[in-house]
Amino acid sequence: MSGDIFLTALPNSAAGSFLHRFANPGRFLRLSRWLLPLLTVVALVALAVGIVWGLWFAPADWQQGDSVRIMYIHVPMAILASSGYLALAVCGVLSLVWRHPLADLAAVEIGPVGAVVTAMCLATGSLWGKPMWGTWWVWDARLTSVLVLFFLYLGHIALIHAFDEPQRGYRAAAVLAIAGAVDLPIIKYSVNWWNTLHQPDSISLTSAPTMSTSMLAPLFICMIGFSAGFGALVVARVDAAILEGRARQLMTRRLPDQERAA
Amino acid sequence: MITTTRTGGRRGMTRKTRRLWLVLACVGCLGVATALVLNAFSSNIVFFMAPSQLRDHPPAGDRTVRLGGMVVAGSLARTTEGTTPVNAFEVTDGQAAIPVRFAGILPDLFREGQSVVALGTMQKDGIFRASEVLAKHDETYMPKEVAEALRKSGKWDPRFGKPPSAAEWDTMTRTEARKITAQGSGAPASNGSNGS
Amino acid sequence: MTHLPYIAASYGLVLGSVLILSLQAVLRLRSARRRLAMLETTRQRRTAS
Numbered sequence: 001m002s003g004d005i006f007l008t009a010l011p012n013s014a015a016g017s018f019l020h021r022f023a024n025p026g027r028f029l030r031l032s033r034w035l036l037p038l039l040t041v042v043a044l045v046a047l048a049v050g051i052v053w054g055l056w057f058a059p060a061d062w063q064q065g066d067s068v069r070i071m072y073i074h075v076p077m078a079i080l081a082s083s084g085y086l087a088l089a090v091c092g093v094l095s096l097v098w099r100h101p102l103a104d105l106a107a108v109e110i111g112p113v114g115a116v117v118t119a120m121c122l123a124t125g126s127l128w129g130k131p132m133w134g135t136w137w138v139w140d141a142r143l144t145s146v147l148v149l150f151f152l153y154l155g156h157i158a159l160i161h162a163f164d165e166p167q168r169g170y171r172a173a174a175v176l177a178i179a180g181a182v183d184l185p186i187i188k189y190s191v192n193w194w195n196t197l198h199q200p201d202s203i204s205l206t207s208a209p210t211m212s213t214s215m216l217a218p219l220f221i222c223m224i225g226f227s228a229g230f231g232a233l234v235v236a237r238v239d240a241a242i243l244e245g246r247a248r249q250l251m252t253r254r255l256p257d258q259e260r261a262a
Numbered sequence: 263m264i265t266t267t268r269t270g271g272r273r274g275m276t277r278k279t280r281r282l283w284l285v286l287a288c289v290g291c292l293g294v295a296t297a298l299v300l301n302a303f304s305s306n307i308v309f310f311m312a313p314s315q316l317r318d319h320p321p322a323g324d325r326t327v328r329l330g331g332m333v334v335a336g337s338l339a340r341t342t343e344g345t346t347p348v349n350a351f352e353v354t355d356g357q358a359a360i361p362v363r364f365a366g367i368l369p370d371l372f373r374e375g376q377s378v379v380a381l382g383t384m385q386k387d388g389i390f391r392a393s394e395v396l397a398k399h400d401e402t403y404m405p406k407e408v409a410e411a412l413r414k415s416g417k418w419d420p421r422f423g424k425p426p427s428a429a430e431w432d433t434m435t436r437t438e439a440r441k442i443t444a445q446g447s448g449a450p451a452s453n454g455s456n457g458s
Numbered sequence: 459m460t461h462l463p464y465i466a467a468s469y470g471l472v473l474g475s476v477l478i479l480s481l482q483a484v485l486r487l488r489s490a491r492r493r494l495a496m497l498e499t500t501r502q503r504r505t506a507s
Contacts, residue, residue, distance in 0.1 A: 051469070059405030059436055063371055065460035068403060070468045077472065097282045116475050124468040131461045133396045134369030140309035178289060182296045193300075194308045195330060197379055202401040210428040211403040214435065229476060236483040243490035250497040 039232035046225030076226035077121035084114030092174030109237035115153035141190035142198035371397035407439035
């Protein structure tokens with residue numbers, strides 16, 4: 001079953017050859033040589049500006065008081081938790097359909113970062129909920145569906161490392177990532193479809209934000225900063241994974257050499 | 263999945279497109295299945311019932327339910343029995359209002375005009391006895407100064423629910439808001455509600 | 459500042475975990491680079507000899 005994986009990986013269609021151009025690990029390393037510093041600098045600058053702005057210069061809310069400042073980290077964490085899982089699902093499709101080797105590496109490295117981000121989304125939400133709602137946790141549709149997302153991340157991490165033969169782990173985790181993606185629209189629309197304790201989104205594409213511009217600006221900068229940081233972390237981890245893979249290859253190639261020399 | 267594509271595909275391209283269609287079909291089926299399940303359980307997924315829903319479909323016997331709605335302006339009465347505070351207020355969704363009794367400390371955000379969710383049982387006398395009251399925040403994020411300006415200029419009384427449309431205030435700066443507040447307080451007939 | 463403990467805990471948790479993840483990535487990248495360089499020099503030495 002797994003014997004012909006490397007044969008089927010040969011690019012044949014136009015889409016395949018386009019995708020496989022980016023599947024080349026050497027090309028990715030060359031890309032990350034300028035992408036990684038760029039993302040890191042953007043993340044550091046935007047986070048410094050956004051967090052200082054959010055904590056000291058943005059106004060307090062008329063009824064939440066200063067606890068509104070938790071939003072500047074909670075909302076980026078929530079958006080990244082969902083988009084991180086979307087990235088896992090895209091990697092899953094690339095892996096299952098095009099046998100894209102870099103997609104498998106990316107899926108291994110996105111998983112843990114996404115899980116941490118989702119945990120932070122839940123934790124900051126809880127820390128806001130206690131003083132505002134009067135409870136750490138409720139089982140409403142929004143909170144529960146995000147908790148499900150957290151467990152999907154954990155399942156993905158466990159599954160991708162579960163097999164001795166890595167290819168089988170990649171395949172199984174890709175199926176989980178794609179199947180789990182049904183949770184994403186549920187998270188997004190839970191606050192509109194059912195009545196929940198969690199408030200509906202303040203920012204939407206169709207109408208004006210129900211948020212003062214003085215709060216929207218630092219939130220926007222924090223979102224840029226955390227997204228760039230997420231990207232930088234993933235790129236750095238994929239870089240490391242490629243280099244580790246090469247080292248492993250060199251080691252296994254060296255063994256027959258040593259045997260021949262002996 | 264792999265075996266069918268391997269025996270069926272003559273060229274790599276058809277094999278790949280076949281795999282793509284297979285994945286898309288699986289996602290489609292899963293999506294439809296999830297939608298059906300969620301639709302079937304939709305009454306269990308809702309976190310609370312509105313007062314009119316509770317009036318039209320009263321829960322059987324002593325079943326504990328969650329009641330959600332806006333606290334009616336002027337309905338809150340705070341008393342104490344011994345050391346525990348006892349609160350009586352009404353919750354409305356615009357169509358029906360249900361009186362609620364709650365012995366305990368209300369959350370910080372609780373006020374008239376605020377949305378709340380109360381956990382408790384409907385009693386025979388028509389009063390909802392709550393064992394827990396949570397404040398439900400809405401999607402509005404507004405600086406203190408802007409809220410004060412809207413109140414002083416008579417555009418919004420928070421005791422009667424949601425603020426005016428965001429386009430009216432979301433670009434108002436704090437200095438502008440303070441100016442409006444200063445003008446409003448100078449006017450002779452301003453309703454100076456200081457309950458914040 | 460109202461609700462200071464909650465705000466401090468949220469920012470502390472998030473910035474702490476960001477710091478740990480970044481540190482881990484930097485260390486991992488550095489050790490991978492060093493290991494690969496070491497392996498490549500030993501291979502070159504062997505092919506040269």
